[in-house]
Amino acid sequence: MMGAAATILSMFGIAIAVNGSIAALLVAAALFAGAGQSLGQYGGLTLIGLHVPAHRRAEANSVLxxxxxxxxxxxxxxxxxxxxxxxxxxxxxxxxxxLAMAAIAGGLFVAHRLAKEHPKRA
Incomplete structure (x- = not known):
């Protein structure tokens, strides 16, 4: 979820920076993009570690x-x-x-899965 949010902020920053010629905002957008990519990669590797048997992890990493x-x-x-x-x-x-649309879709997918797997108890 944090990776999706960072990516969305980055894409918002890129659009404004390029259309407004604001170099500082482009730097901030690059930092958010790096955070979004890193968190996404971390999430994927975490899922591999949790759900893929040890003898198949190299293959799963290749597919990722x-x-x-x-x-x-x-x-x-x-x-x-x-x-x-x-x-x-x-x-x-x-x-x-x-890219923002892809990040929104990914964030919604994760939110839906989390709500499904961990429903709130009344």
Missing amino acids: NFGGYIPAGLLPVATGCLIDLTGLAVGATAFAIV
């Missing part, structure tokens, strides 16, 4: 990396193409919207 780094490579390339066509502000804002 494959599933994470393919989209992480494709999105910036697509954004670069969009920037070439439309300009930096439009491309960076589109990038921020797509």
